[in-house]
Amino acid sequence: MRFQSLRVLLMFSISNPCIEFVHAQSHTDVKKLHTDMFTDYKKEVLPTADQSKPLVIGVTFFMASFNSFNEVEETISLTAAVGMNWTDPALKWNPTLYGNLYGTIINPKDLWLPQLFLINRVDSMDPVGDDTMFFPTIIYTGEVIYSPGGILKAKCPTDISKFPFDSQTCTLQLMPWGFIQANLLLTSNFDKAQLDFFSQHSDWNLLEYSISIVNESLGYSVLNVKLTFEREPLxxxxxxxxxxxxxxxxxxxxxxxxxxxxxxxxxxxxxxxxxxxxxxxxxxxxxxxxxxxxxxxxxxxxxxxxxxxxxxxxxxxxxxxxxxx
Structure with missing residues (x-):
């Protein structure tokens, strides 16, 4: 039940990035909440009450479209979003003190936000969604929902042994570069990528879209998104x-x-x-x-x-x- 409600919130934050969860039409309540929350807030500090324990971040992978697969360059291009949720103890409030305000949208420049890197990316080494401003949503319980996205172009080895009746398997590897498991730990909210916004490609059929978390021996937590596409051979x-x-x-x-x-x-x-x-x-x-x-x-x-x-x-x-x- 928790994951289903989280899924609704994640989809809501992606499709409605500028809507606030307000149950009372008072702009003053929202301004007062923002002022009270960020008076002593330090976005440079990892948002955990116990700094000796890692911050647990739930991850949901949303596929929007499969753009292309280049057999010669051995690259795959797709549009996707990575929904992340975690609890920040410094961002809790009592809704009754702020006109029954249960959620609000925050400028990402004012908040600590995790950065996920596609480590087998071929065009750059920038975090996912770094070129666009994505607004996070904060719930009164302190839960933060952040869903950056963009066009991901990754390396994918080609297997043409059955061309043109072939299928290709690509694995996207996302990790919080610079944060070891002692500081930040990834968990998957679902065992498959979510296709709520997915647009089918005319030349490729999506067969598999599984998700797994791998804790590397080097101390990093890695999100693996395994995608298998089958070619339309006509x-x-x-x-x-x-x-x-x-x-x-x-x-x-x-x-x-x-x-x-x-x-x-x-x-x-x-x-x-x-x-x-x-x-x-x-x-x-x-x-x-x-x-x-x-x-x-x-x-x-x-x-x-x-x-x-x-x-x-x-x-x-x-x-x-x-x-x-």
């Missing part, structure tokens, strides 16, 4: 598989064409070049499938493979990888 089946099969059937005809119609064989070869270019833009040469293939061939075959790279139908990264083997 586009690639029409654009790659079907043309490749048709060209494979036409390929033997090159040997029976006379010199008068030599242009036909050239056209077929050009068509294969187009297919190779499409494959080059869809497949990462850092993937385990390509690496396993290169390591399995002998030196003689690898020499021919390197020559093919020089024909510009492979990515430049192909030649770089071969030179390192």
């Amino acid at each position: 586009y690639f089946a029409v654009m790659i598989i079907l043309p490749t099969l048709l060209f494979s059937l036409l390929n033997p005809l090159v040997f029976v064409f006379t010199s008068r119609i030599w242009r036909t064989s050239v056209i077929i070869d050009d068509n294969f070049t187009v297919i190779r270019h499409i494959f080059n833009t869809c497949v990462s040469f850092d993937s385990c499938v390509f690496k396993s293939y290169v390591r399995s061939v002998n030196c003689h075959d690898r020499h021919h493979l390197y020559q093919r790279c020089n024909r510009n139908w492979f990515h430049n990264k192909c030649k770089l990888f071969l030179s390192q083997q």
Whole structure:
């Protein structure tokens, strides 16, 4: 029951960041509450009554949209919010003394707020939601609800062994960088990401969205969000598989064409070049499938493979990888 009520409050704070929980229409009560709460408040101090014990923060992961998955760069991009709740003993009040005011919105610059970092992020090392101001909600019991969010772009290894009938699994690793478990401890409010605001992607289907907390041996508390997406294969089946099969059937005809119609064989070869270019833009040469293939061939075959790279139908990264083997 507590988690369900918390879920409502988290969703409320995300979708209504400027509404106050006021049961009496008195602006004076709100100003008086803010003045009384923050007269001696120090946002630099960790909000725990017993400083020898860690601050426990409950976390809820909200997925808003799956933006893209780049097989070549091996990155995933999604829009999400991280709802956090904790109890600050310095922010408790008696609602009857403030016109039955049970909750209020606070400027984030005036409050101690935790910062979660996506440690496998590829574009920056900034906290989640650092580029936008998200207003926290405070309940009269001292419970603080804070839900920063943004576009998260993380590293995700690619597995194309079943392309285009493949599925990709990515893990987002979020942690309060700089706070060890003795100071701050993360707990998960739910065992799955919440999809209340999720917009489905046309090319990928979301299969798994589990959440777990891992207490690292180095002393950090890490939130792992495991996401599994399944590709919609129709586009690639029409654009790659079907043309490749048709060209494979036409390929033997090159040997029976006379010199008068030599242009036909050239056209077929050009068509294969187009297919190779499409494959080059869809497949990462850092993937385990390509690496396993290169390591399995002998030196003689690898020499021919390197020559093919020089024909510009492979990515430049192909030649770089071969030179390192």
